[in-house]
Amino acid sequence: MKTITIVGGGWLGRPLAQYLKSIGHQTYTSKTTIEGTTELQSFGLNSFVCDLSQGPESLQTQLLDYPSDIVIGCFPPGFRRGRGDEYVTYWNNVIEASKNAGVKRVVMVSSTTVYPNTAQDMVEEDASLAKAENDDKFSDNAKIMLQAENLLISSGLKFAIVRCSGLIGPNRHPARFVAHLAQVSSKAPANMIHLQDAVGAVSYMATYEKSAVVNATTPNTVSKAEFYQAALDGINSQESLPEVTEQPDKRIIADKLQSLGYRFHHQHTLELV
Numbered sequence: 001m002k003t004i005t006i007v008g009g010g011w012l013g014r015p016l017a018q019y020l021k022s023i024g025h026q027t028y029t030s031k032t033t034i035e036g037t038t039e040l041q042s043f044g045l046n047s048f049v050c051d052l053s054q055g056p057e058s059l060q061t062q063l064l065d066y067p068s069d070i071v072i073g074c075f076p077p078g079f080r081r082g083r084g085d086e087y088v089t090y091w092n093n094v095i096e097a098s099k100n101a102g103v104k105r106v107v108m109v110s111s112t113t114v115y116p117n118t119a120q121d122m123v124e125e126d127a128s129l130a131k132a133e134n135d136d137k138f139s140d141n142a143k144i145m146l147q148a149e150n151l152l153i154s155s156g157l158k159f160a161i162v163r164c165s166g167l168i169g170p171n172r173h174p175a176r177f178v179a180h181l182a183q184v185s186s187k188a189p190a191n192m193i194h195l196q197d198a199v200g201a202v203s204y205m206a207t208y209e210k211s212a213v214v215n216a217t218t219p220n221t222v223s224k225a226e227f228y229q230a231a232l233d234g235i236n237s238q239e240s241l242p243e244v245t246e247q248p249d250k251r252i253i254a255d256k257l258q259s260l261g262y263r264f265h266h267q268h269t270l271e272l273v
Contacts, residue, residue: 001024001026002025002026002069002070002079002206003025003027003028003066003067003068003069003187003205004020004025004026004027004028004031004068004070004071004072005027005028005030005062005063005066005068005070005072005103005116006020006027006029006030006071006072006074006092007050007052007059007071007073007074007075008029008030008031008066008073008074008076009015009028009030009031009036009040009045009074010074010075010076010096011031011167011172011187011195012074012109012167012195012198012199012202012214013029013072013075013193014029014040014043014045014072014075014200015195015199016072016074016202016203017029017040017045018043018044018045018046019098019153019199019200019203020190020203020206021044021045023203023237026046027045027046027200027238028042028047028048028058028068029040029045029046029047029048029231030045030047030049030050030053030062030252031047031049031050031106032049033049033188034049034101036175037049037060037199037212041155045206048057048062050077052060052089052090052094052154053086053089053090053229055093056093056094056096056097056100057097058080058176059094059097059098060096060097060100060101061223063097063098063101063103064100064101064249065254066227067101067102068101068103069102069103069104070103070104070105070106070206070207071097071098071105071106071107072106072107072108072109072206073090073091073094073106073107073108073109073212074109074176075090075110077113077141077144077148078140078144079144080153080199082111084140085144085259086142087144087145087148088144088147088148088151090148091108091148091152092151093153094106094157095151095152098126098157098227099155099156099157103157104157104158105157105158105160105206106152106155106157106158107159107160107161107162107202107205107206108148108149108152108158108160108161108162108215109161109162109164109202110145110148110161110162110163111148111163111164111165112128112133112163112164112206112217112252113139113141113145114132114138114142114145114146114149114163114193115137115138115142115250115252116129116132116135116136116137116138116142117137117138117250119188119205119250120129120250120251121249121250121251121253122200122215122250122252122253122254123255124213124214124215124253124256127129127142127146127163128146128150129143129146129147129150130147132146132248135194135211141206141267148214149161149195152176153213158209158210158211159211160205160206160208160212160214161200161212161213161214162202162205162214162215163213163215163216163252164193164201164216164217165191165192165215165216165217165218165252166191166193167193167195168191168192168193168194168272169170169194169195169196169198169252171273172195173231173235174185174192174227174228174272174273175228175231175232175234175235175239175273176226176232176236177190177197177239178228178231178232178239179230179239181228182242182243183236183242183243183244183245183247184193184224184225184228184242184243184244184245185223185225185245185246185247185248185249186223186224186225186226186244186245186246187223187245187246187247187249188223188224188248188249189221189222189223189224189249189250189251189252190221190222190223190224190226190227190249190269191217191218191221191250191251191252192218192227192272193217193218193219194218194265194266194272195264196265197216197218197264197265198216199225200262200264200265201214201216201262203259204214204257204260204262205257205260205262208260208261211271212256212260214254214256214257214260215252215253215254215257216254216257217252217253217254217258218264218266218267218268218269218271218272219254219258219267219268220267220268220269220271221268221269221272224246224249225241227270228271229241230270230273231273233273234273
């Protein structure tokens with residue numbers, strides 16, 4: 001069994017820590033405040049304060065005091081709060097602290113935001129910092145995330161990068177998002193992953209021996225229009241979909257993760273609603 005430190009004990013990080021603990025690993029999970037760590041402790045988790053905006057020191061101290069085999073970075077980029085540029089700095093701090101503390105493997109929970117705005121199947125090789133730098137099909141957010149990924153890839157550490165598609169699960173039922181959608185397409189795939197499989201994929205890649213970049217998304221899906229209508233039907237909602245278009249979009253492919261041995265709990269997005 002391993003000792004695993006999770007940086008970011010939020011919606012994904014906390015159940016990830018609980019699962020890893022349940023299968024016998026020693027876990028430590030961070031929050032940015034004392035109040036946050038107290039909440040984690042109420043769930044029976046070892047916790048510590050770590051604020052990456054203050055540099056690598058708090059994480060490095062934790063890793064030196066409680067040596068870990070694996071560090072998992074499980075914190076969002078903060079694009080909605082207008083703080084996306086800090087994401088690269090935070091990851092630089094995670095990598096510096098991990099290297100200084102002798103950590104053997106670092107896992108990044110990334111996002112399929114990294115892919116270009118092109119209506120085609122997307123596999124892992126379709127997104128890299130080198131490809132994005134001079135291609136306006138990659139959004140500014142994609143380039144920021146790819147910068148962070150590239151820091152880890154070039155760090156010299158063993159690593160895994162898990163690119164999760166749209167996360168749904170407890171308190172994130174897809175029906176609740178419908179009111180915030182300006183339009184929905186009958187030609188764009190619904191790229192989604194349930195919390196159970198997000199936890200499963202990240203934990204699987206954490207203990208996988210080789211370095212790898214993988215997509216984590218439910219293998220089979222339908223269009224966004226069909227998916228969100230099914231989500232509304234699933235809770236007997238009378239709400240209507242917004243304008244339905246025929247705008248195509250990318251589909252994320254999870255074949256590589258499956259080829260490495262991970263088996264999804266949910267094979268189709270319609271199982272999620």
